[in-house]
Amino acid sequence: MTRSGRFEWPIVIAIVLIAAISRSPALIVLGAGGLVVWLVVWLTGRLALVGLETQLAIAPDRLIAGEPLVATVTIINRKPLPLPWLDLRLFLPEGIETPEPTPGLARGWVNAGFAPRGHERLVLRFPLVVAQRGAYAVGPIRLRGGDWLGFTVTERTDPVATQVVAYPAPLAVRDRQLPSLRPLAELAVRRGLLPDPLRFRGVREHRSGDPRKEIHWKASALQTKLYEPATSLDAVFLVNVASYEQYWIQADPEAVELVVSAAADMVRIAANAGRQVGLVTNGLDNLTHERPRSSLGRGPHSLTRALEILARLGPYATNSPEAVFLGERGRLPWGATLVVVTPKITTGLASAMLALRRAHHRVLGVSVAPADSAMAAHLRARGVVLDVLHPAELRRAG
Numbered sequence: 001m002t003r004s005g006r007f008e009w010p011i012v013i014a015i016v017l018i019a020a021i022s023r024s025p026a027l028i029v030l031g032a033g034g035l036v037v038w039l040v041v042w043l044t045g046r047l048a049l050v051g052l053e054t055q056l057a058i059a060p061d062r063l064i065a066g067e068p069l070v071a072t073v074t075i076i077n078r079k080p081l082p083l084p085w086l087d088l089r090l091f092l093p094e095g096i097e098t099p100e101p102t103p104g105l106a107r108g109w110v111n112a113g114f115a116p117r118g119h120e121r122l123v124l125r126f127p128l129v130v131a132q133r134g135a136y137a138v139g140p141i142r143l144r145g146g147d148w149l150g151f152t153v154t155e156r157t158d159p160v161a162t163q164v165v166a167y168p169a170p171l172a173v174r175d176r177q178l179p180s181l182r183p184l185a186e187l188a189v190r191r192g193l194l195p196d197p198l199r200f201r202g203v204r205e206h207r208s209g210d211p212r213k214e215i216h217w218k219a220s221a222l223q224t225k226l227y228e229p230a231t232s233l234d235a236v237f238l239v240n241v242a243s244y245e246q247y248w249i250q251a252d253p254e255a256v257e258l259v260v261s262a263a264a265d266m267v268r269i270a271a272n273a274g275r276q277v278g279l280v281t282n283g284l285d286n287l288t289h290e291r292p293r294s295s296l297g298r299g300p301h302s303l304t305r306a307l308e309i310l311a312r313l314g315p316y317a318t319n320s321p322e323a324v325f326l327g328e329r330g331r332l333p334w335g336a337t338l339v340v341v342t343p344k345i346t347t348g349l350a351s352a353m354l355a356l357r358r359a360h361h362r363v364l365g366v367s368v369a370p371a372d373s374a375m376a377a378h379l380r381a382r383g384v385v386l387d388v389l390h391p392a393e394l395r396r397a398g
Contacts, residue, residue, distance in 0.1 A: 051079035
């Protein structure tokens, strides 16, 4: 708590001394009035921000970039003394601003001024908008008040902060499903790794070599049961935020935004289709400054975790994508489909994709920029599927 301004008490003391010596009624009245004013200024200035409580709430605290939100600030004056004026300033992080910012005014905060009465509770609502994806901390709150006569100003900063997570805005990205090699029967297909015993299709004549357990004994010993083949469509998304080989030197925020938004769209599509999704990235969390990851899972919790990771990613990488993705090789489920989302496919990343393909994973590479023709032919010849985000897919959905 800091105080500024002053009351000219030496003048009051001088008047009181002169009145005491001269015994002039006018000076006595003036000195007594000065003492009363001094007491009022000192007392109300000291108690200006005492007993004031602030509360901050954000709704909603999870939203898509571009959507509005409301910051609700509650001021509670728990003392009986009113305040002649109180100035409140709520500080905003870069990326959150008012819906219609006024030209020439700072965008880093919103202000409000009022005069709370004794034992009064005030609720202020500030409409805001999140301009871009990310994780933000709204706050703190600064309070400024003064004495009843305006001689002094007291300032206090309350360290209240509420986190807001803005998910990437959806794009018009199409579904890119690739069956995995895992022996989990989740979806009926024409050709699959294993037949699903829960998907009975019919019977056929028994042939030499058919397993005895598949004979349809109730129908005839000369008939064998048939099942629909099935496969698993789970996917682990490998998101690369490094646009250049020298990831520690250069960064391309625009390319990172496209990659993150496209990856978020594909994660949403996969999760909404009931598939298991996981996420690995070489990017840094903007708040914790650590490299996050999400294990393979199904359901709202897994989807929310993956989207929050993407929302909080910055444009800087912790390491090259090949080092991170190959380092995660031992933690990836055997046979799972790996979807590599990247600004472009570099030589090192291409080598890592081939290594993951040799480790019995299906690998799908989705890039913003098309790969070199010779490199693309080399990857496709070894079973790596490549795709490029079409310009129409990079437009916002809706």
